[in-house]
Amino acid sequence: MRTGVWYLQEIILQLRSAPAYLLLLEAVLLVWLIKVLFFTKSYKPHRTKLTQKEKEDLVEEWTPEPLVPDTPADHPGLHPRSFEGKLGKIIRINGQDCINLASLNFLDMNGNEEIEAGAIKTLKKYGVGACGPRGFYGTIDIHLELEDKLSAFLGLEEVAQYSYGFSVLSTAIPAYAKSGDVIFCDEGACFAIQQGLRASRSKVWFFKHNDADDLERMMKLQDDIDQKNPQKALTLRRFLVVEGLYMNYGDICPLPKLIELKKRYKVRMFLDESLSFGVLGANGKGVTEYFGVPITDVDWIGASLENCMATTGGFCGGRAFVMNHQRLGGLGYAFSAALPSMLASSTITSLEQMQRSPDMFVTLARNATYMQQKLESIPGMTLKGLPISPIKHLSLEGSMETRKQEVCLLEEVVQEAESRGVAIVLARYLDDMEYILPKPSIRVAVSSGFSVEELSRAADVVATACATVLARHRGVEAN
């Protein structure tokens, strides 16, 4: 058609009026495109193959990394201390009998003959292991008996018994607190609690150690957040986690004030009584008995029984519906093997002894107070911990340049004391994982089995060891 030709004419005119270099570029592009479209064959690019010589060169070049990396010679892992015999009042280190102020053996039940005889009888009846977790054929009647006895002793509705004391705290907290919940926790909480908080993925408010006012301030802040978002606040769970007797500090939580706050702000309270069960209170029932607070005010009580009874494991107790959740949802309960029967029977025997002779708690308190007096007066060292606490932290008065130096100095004190017949130990932490790393300290653990003379002798040895090491260091500094 004439219009079609006219368009073609227009096109040619336009092409003519275009700048020549641009047309050239386009022509080049078209030529390239035609080459790509019609004059190439499809191929799969091959991977470069190495020749035999290249392969041999690469193999020769390669140096393997050492299985054991370079470690400093003074690493504590390279110098383990070993002892023989039972972890009782006296332990035998490298052939020398030492007074044991290192093991947490508050009621001196390690090596107790009655407990051992009962355990051997149980061993002959049931064998060694439970061979399964509690929910999968691992429950023996001894476990149920132990749970009943513990709940009767404490006056709790139900008790769930764990086979590992650490996991009582670290797996029970995440069983109830999930991502999105709120937990108020003391700054100085022990590592087990910290792991539980991490595993729970909840929002954690750390309040200053034993500072109920700081806790109230934080609860108010959380309350404000809740007021702004009432829909979310309805689905939010709030928890308060504290220890009865703090492992890292040796002091007691202000339980009545905490209970009052808990009731006012509707927060569920988790109490870790690992160090206070079998220690505080007239009958050793823990911090609730110590303050005269009804135990039902606390929603969940957990404790590791490894510190005061001759056993491993722990328990947690509370209302029946709370505990039932844990039997399925607590990972340490549901997925760990149950307690061996002989240890369960040791626990029962220990509990019976505790109930029979409550004067052991009085003796423990007396020993702890006495030790406090003796250790407080060591020049150049400070003692942290309440007089009634069987755990005391002895640390350097000032502080040295680096933490490593302080740790080394305290290690020297420990070695000195050991050479003179007293076994003490440094409080160890996973330095990069603790929320607040406490000052390096020697952790002294008092037991109710010691007489005052033994304690006096031990305290004198510790004082001499400190004096020797401090003098040595002062001499080094002076020179």
Next chain:
Amino acid sequence: MQAAGLVNPNTSWLNSRGAWLFYILIITVGHLILLSFPFLSVAAVWTLTNTIHNIVTFTVLHTLKGTPWMTADQGKSRLQTHWEQIDCGTQFTSTRKFFTAVPVAVFILASFYTKYDTVHFFVNSLSLLFVLLPKLPQFHGVRLFGINKY
């Protein structure tokens, strides 16, 4: 989402029936939509079509990596762009040739309709360069300056 059957459907979905036609249709429809704006001149519309087409194809074919679904190739395609995944890395297959030809065709049409105005030509050829270079076999798996490497 598990893509059943093929190890990685990204390698072959552009070979499937109607994929090429669909591609042309999208460009045409997009161009027609842009033409419907009264305030844009013909030259501007063609430059826009060319540029938008190049930006979109660059992003989809040469920037996005991996697949929207789990593949059974142990993650080999996680670091590869869509272009590199086509036909499992085989160069100069018909799909690749087609997808190389279309931007050139759009470019030639655009430079014609913009009457070879210098600015338009510059913009169009720049975007064409961006789109053509990654398609060369020499650029297979190449990441310049470590951009978009992982």
